[in-house]
Amino acid sequence: NIMFIRGFMILFLSCITIRLNFSISTIPSSLKTLPLEGHLSFAEADLKHAARDFGNRYQSHPMAVLHPKSVSDIAATIKHVWNLGPSSHLTIAARGHGHSLHGQAQAHGGVVINMESIKVPQMQVYSGEFPYVDVSGGELWVNILHETLRFGLAPRSWTDYLHLTVGGTLSNAGVSGQAFRHGPQISNVQKLEVVTGTGEVVNCSDEKNGELFYSVLGGLGQFGIITRARIFLEPAPTMVKWIRVLYADFTAFTRDQEQLIFSQKAFDYIEGFVIINRTGLLNNWRLSFNPQDPVEASLLSRTGQILQSGRKLCSKSEVEKHLTHLNYIPSTLFQTEVTYVDFLDRVHITEVKLRSKGLWDIPHPWLNLFIPQSKIQKFAKEVFGNIVRETSNGPVLIYPVNKSKWDNRTSVVTPEEDIFYLVAFLASAIPSSNGPDGLEHILSQNKRILEYCERAQLGVKQYLAHYTTQEQWRVHFGPQWEIFQQRKSVYDPLAILAPGQGIFPKSI
Ligand code: FAD
Numbered sequence: 200n201i202m203f204i205r206g207f208m209i210l211f212l213s214c215i216t217i218r219l220n221f222s223i224s225t226i227p228s229s230l231k232t233l234p235l236e237g238h239l240s241f242a243e244a245d246l247k248h249a250a251r252d253f254g255n256r257y258q259s260h261p262m263a264v265l266h267p268k269s270v271s272d273i274a275a276t277i278k279h280v281w282n283l284g285p286s287s288h289l290t291i292a293a294r295g296h297g298h299s300l301h302g303q304a305q306a307h308g309g310v311v312i313n314m315e316s317i318k319v320p321q322m323q324v325y326s327g328e329f330p331y332v333d334v335s336g337g338e339l340w341v342n343i344l345h346e347t348l349r350f351g352l353a354p355r356s357w358t359d360y361l362h363l364t365v366g367g368t369l370s371n372a373g374v375s376g377q378a379f380r381h382g383p384q385i386s387n388v389q390k391l392e393v394v395t396g397t398g399e400v401v402n403c404s405d406e407k408n409g410e411l412f413y414s415v416l417g418g419l420g421q422f423g424i425i426t427r428a429r430i431f432l433e434p435a436p437t438m439v440k441w442i443r444v445l446y447a448d449f450t451a452f453t454r455d456q457e458q459l460i461f462s463q464k465a466f467d468y469i470e471g472f473v474i475i476n477r478t479g480l481l482n483n484w485r486l487s488f489n490p491q492d493p494v495e496a497s498l499l500s501r502t503g504q505i506l507q508s509g510r511k512l513c514s515k516s517e518v519e520k521h522l523t524h525l526n527y528i529p530s531t532l533f534q535t536e537v538t539y540v541d542f543l544d545r546v547h548i549t550e551v552k553l554r555s556k557g558l559w560d561i562p563h564p565w566l567n568l569f570i571p572q573s574k575i576q577k578f579a580k581e582v583f584g585n586i587v588r589e590t591s592n593g594p595v596l597i598y599p600v601n602k603s604k605w606d607n608r609t610s611v612v613t614p615e616e617d618i619f620y621l622v623a624f625l626a627s628a629i630p631s632s633n634g635p636d637g638l639e640h641i642l643s644q645n646k647r648i649l650e651y652c653e654r655a656q657l658g659v660k661q662y663l664a665h666y667t668t669q670e671q672w673r674v675h676f677g678p679q680w681e682i683f684q685q686r687k688s689v690y691d692p693l694a695i696l697a698p699g700q701g702i703f704p705k706s707i
């Protein structure tokens with residue numbers, strides 16, 4: 200590694216001498232001369248689109264948008280910027296589906312790469328003993344679901360919403376109700392093709408270029424652009440049983456959730472929601488019934504016809520057997536059977552509804568936290584007892600995951616304990632409202648939650664975090680900061696990539 204870095208240092212210096220006279224205004228024409236299979240767009244509509252994201256709060260206009268047709272287009276663009284050297288301020292952001300919250304996929308005055316335009320490799324499913332699918336980094340998970348189901352297979356680990364790209368979720372973690380068993384999506388990848396911050400195209404896996412492989416997983420786009428991924432698959436059910444029950448007692452609720460994630464065979468998916476005085480317009484997100492109070496658990500189990508693998512499936516009586524061990528309010532048991540696609544793509548149904556009411560493209564001041572198991576009761580007492588008065592602005596998710604399913608060689612940061620909870624405050628802010636559903640109110644509530652976690656020293660880590668200073672990032676990464684920084688100096692030494700994360704200023 201030392202040799203590697205030294206090599207870069209020499210290159211670095213020669214770039215300074217040759218390229219010192221570059222000014223930002225001459226860069227577009229030099230970009231325009233790049234031989235590309237796809238194209239660079241400087242059109243206002245494209246720039247505007249690339250300056251927005253789901254969070255709807257941050258907007259940074261790029262100078263150009265690349266619509267690549269091949270990996271070489273991406274490599275050539277990065278290499279071009281790399282060759283401009285440290286005197287150039289040009290940065291590059293991969294944009295998946297733009298569902299970040301704080302401008303993470305934006306590049307102020309730089310180049311945004313529209314990853315969805317790259318259609319190579321074509322999705323290819325291998326359905327042998329250890330099935331997998333090869334996909335492009337810009338592929339949407341929903342498309343992967345439909346393609347793999349044609350073979351009776353599907354990825355093992357999901358996010359709650361499928362209209363996100365592979366590169367986008369693998370740069371974070373990709374967590375949902377299957378993570379307790381399979382780990383997050385970053386634990387379900389066999390290999391990647393990555394274009395580093397020097398424009399080099401590298402294939403990596405656990406066995407080959409392992410350092411880059413683990414850097415990129417959960418790496419917030421800092422070390423390279425994922426252009427291709429091999430994702431593990433499993434036999435997929437056609438129908439699933441979806442069970443929801445309600446709890447009035449938080450301790451009983453978490454005890455049951457933890458028991459279920461330990462008895463790995465009971466259910467395939469475990470998530471929970473917190474409901475407090477819920478009345479608002481956004482109150483039905485992800486739920487088709489509206490129970491009174493205050494905590495709801497959502498469990499999923501497979502039903503009969505699913506058999507593709509010979510794996511044992513839960514029969515009705517088995518489901519009932521597992522339910523008898525749980526301490527929910529008996530009258531609140533709600534069971535339904537839906538197709539696997541309808542279950543996995545459930546948030547999209549809500550998206551369509553919210554879009555029709557003009558409530559999708561509004562600010563989303565979300566707060567996602569990983570909370571150590573030993574602190575979850577304390578957290579709940581203060582946050583659900585005193586700080587959050589109602590959950591009308593959007594769902595509050597809460598469920599435990601096993602740290603043993605997370606690979607500590609990846610870049611993602613999690614709490615110290617063996618089990619930690621994902622608690623996600625997924626609020627939508629009504630534009631121009633000054634009330635409890637307005638942006639200011641929700642942001643100040645988030646601030647109070649974070650201040651409490653800090654004051655009470657709960658050992659919480661933010662997921663999909665956003666910070667404004669490098670010092671805050673340093674604290675976020677804790678002991679992992681040094682390795683994160685070192686990886687950056689190797690794979691993206693000029694800090695060209697993913698500037699919207701605000702971790703490394705251009706040229707560190
Ligand atoms: P973008 O927003 O486009 O990009 C995110 C970051 O990744 C940026 O820094 C970008 O530069 C980088 N990036 C994008 N593509 C690549 C690539 N190919 N290579 C390298 N870097 C890249 N997350 C969960 O874990 N679990 C959930 O259940 C979940 N549910 C969600 C539901 C909704 C409605 C939304 C909006 C988000 C949800 N998320 C969830 C968060 C989501 O996983 C992240 O915001 C993710 O980054 C979005 O993917 P994207 O394709 O839109 O990425």
